[in-house]
Amino acid sequence: MTDLFLKVKTHQEQNLPFVLYSKPNKPFVVGLFQNNDHLYSVTSFKEKGFVFAPFEGDHYVLFPEEHLHVFTEHFQNESVKLSENVFYEMNEKAKADFEHLVEKGITAINSGHFQKVVLSRKEEVALEALDVEALFKKMVFCYPSAFKYFVYHPKVGMWMGATPERLLKVKDFDIETVALAGTKVNKGKENTVWKSKEQEEQQFVTQFILENIKKYVSEEVVSSPYTVEAGNLLHIKTDISAKLHDKSDLGEVLKVLHPTPAVCGYPKLIAKDFILEHEGYDREYYAGFLGELNLNFATGKSECSDLYVNLRCMKIEDKTAHLYIGCGITKDSNPEKEFLETVNKSMTMKKILN
Numbered sequence: 001m002t003d004l005f006l007k008v009k010t011h012q013e014q015n016l017p018f019v020l021y022s023k024p025n026k027p028f029v030v031g032l033f034q035n036n037d038h039l040y041s042v043t044s045f046k047e048k049g050f051v052f053a054p055f056e057g058d059h060y061v062l063f064p065e066e067h068l069h070v071f072t073e074h075f076q077n078e079s080v081k082l083s084e085n086v087f088y089e090m091n092e093k094a095k096a097d098f099e100h101l102v103e104k105g106i107t108a109i110n111s112g113h114f115q116k117v118v119l120s121r122k123e124e125v126a127l128e129a130l131d132v133e134a135l136f137k138k139m140v141f142c143y144p145s146a147f148k149y150f151v152y153h154p155k156v157g158m159w160m161g162a163t164p165e166r167l168l169k170v171k172d173f174d175i176e177t178v179a180l181a182g183t184k185v186n187k188g189k190e191n192t193v194w195k196s197k198e199q200e201e202q203q204f205v206t207q208f209i210l211e212n213i214k215k216y217v218s219e220e221v222v223s224s225p226y227t228v229e230a231g232n233l234l235h236i237k238t239d240i241s242a243k244l245h246d247k248s249d250l251g252e253v254l255k256v257l258h259p260t261p262a263v264c265g266y267p268k269l270i271a272k273d274f275i276l277e278h279e280g281y282d283r284e285y286y287a288g289f290l291g292e293l294n295l296n297f298a299t300g301k302s303e304c305s306d307l308y309v310n311l312r313c314m315k316i317e318d319k320t321a322h323l324y325i326g327c328g329i330t331k332d333s334n335p336e337k338e339f340l341e342t343v344n345k346s347m348t349m350k351k352i353l354n
Contacts (some may be wrong), residue, residue: 004031004073005133012132017153019050019063020136021291023298023306024145029136030297031071032063039155040064045251048295048302052151052159055259055283056276061156062293070297080141094121098342099335104278109331116204117265117274119338120326122281123346125353127319135160138352143231147308149290159285161313162348164230167289168257170305173244175217175253179205180228181262181328182236183341192227192234197332199225202236204266204330209240212256216249217242231312231348250305254289262328263287263309285310286324312348323349 004020008031011018017034032050042051042060049068053060098121105117132150139148139162146162169176182198194202202225210220223239244253264287265271275283291307315322325342 002073002076004029004071007031007033007069007071008132012152015154017063018150019052019152020132020150021050022140022148024147026298028072028074028298029140031073032297033069033071034063034067034153035069036067037154038067039153040067042293045254045293046248047293049293050291050297051293051307052153052156052285052290053258053288054285055263055287056272061153063153065295072298075140080138094123095339097121098339101278101280102329102333102335102338105274105329106331106333106335108274109329113274114271115266116201116261116328116330117271118261118263118287118326118328119275119279120283120286120324121279121342123323123325125314125321125323125350127316127321127353130316130319135352142351143348146230146312147291151290156285158316159310159313160316161310162231162352163308163311163313164228164233164235165262165309165311167260167291167307167309168254168305169307170244170247170250172303173247174241175213175244176239176241177209177213177257179209179238179240179260179262180235181205182234183327183345184234185344186229186232186234194227194236195332197330198236200332201328201330202238205261206238206240208261208266208268209257213242213253216246216253216256217244219243231351233344233348247303250294254307258289259287260309263311263326265328283324284315286313286315287311287326312345314349321349321353 019032022029040062042062048065050063143162148162150160152158165180181202220242225236225238228237288310289307296304325345327338327341
């Protein structure tokens with residue numbers, strides 16, 4: 001066990017908050033260890049630290065710089081054992097319930113309430129034991145291009161995930177974000193053909209971002225949509241960059257972006273109301289966002305924020321992993337195919353739990 005994971009073990013025994021994370025395609029992991037169990041929150045977006053924000057509500061948990069011990073550790077070249085027996089045991093009730101939810105969403109779209117809504121479900125997986133080091137190393141090995149994380153706070157719970165989607169990166173006046181939508185099983189991206197349903201879904205996200213940040217930025221640059229790999233899945237991605245008029249607008253930009261149509265729907269507020277009324281459970285931090293706020297912990301440089309949407313994630317409670325999985329619904333959605341999409345997405349976390 002390395003010094004970093006010895007520190008994790010000590011913090012677990014003392015029931016103190018900590019964060020582990022590794023950025024996309026970076027050869028190191030950052031550990032943040034809070035020296036008390038107080039629950040801090042973001043109020044001005046001028047704070048420096050690590051933020052963990054929910055899907056709904058404005059209580060954004062903050063791991064503040066001034067109360068953290070920071071460890072950075074490069075990966076060791078170790079072999080990681082993965083199970084080859086990752087499968088989904090069909091739960092007919094879960095399938096029927098989710099398909100019924102999707103049907104409600106399609107009906108609302110056809111009635112003109114909104115153009116897209118992202119609907120989700122939870123799935124439970126029993127854990128024999130919780131080994132943070134083993135789980136984190138599996139995530140790093142399996143998903144090098146994702147943002148991998150482990151967050152624990154005694155007043156929030158334990159969460160982990162490997163998300164493919166950046167919400168916002170800010171350095172000085174430069175901002176970067178992405179529009180990510182559409183999902184296929186990864187059979188090689190070279191010959192991937194996206195249907196109009198997926199293209200339309202991705203265009204909603206791009207349109208939403210550009211409409212909502214235009215008040216705060218100039219010099220927008222938008223890439224053509226392209227296919228990206230995210231573990232066993234493929235998505236359509238568009239890169240967006242721009243210049244902030246005022247660096248103090250970070251909080252306002254985050255408020256208009258979050259939650260994006262990639263995790264909520266379009267128009268956002270109406271789709272969000274539908275989710276809260278019909279989904280039947282509390283998403284908590286699933287489809288929220290997390291990451292560095294006004295500080296790059298790996299370099300110690302300030303005035304840099306790097307935030308990711310909390311997808312492909314789970315909450316761990318009492319030796320049970322609660323997986324959160326969803327998909328974008330448009331007028332062309334097929335309820336059974338949407339359920340199968342959630343099954344495919346569930347494999348991202350199941351692959352490291354087996």
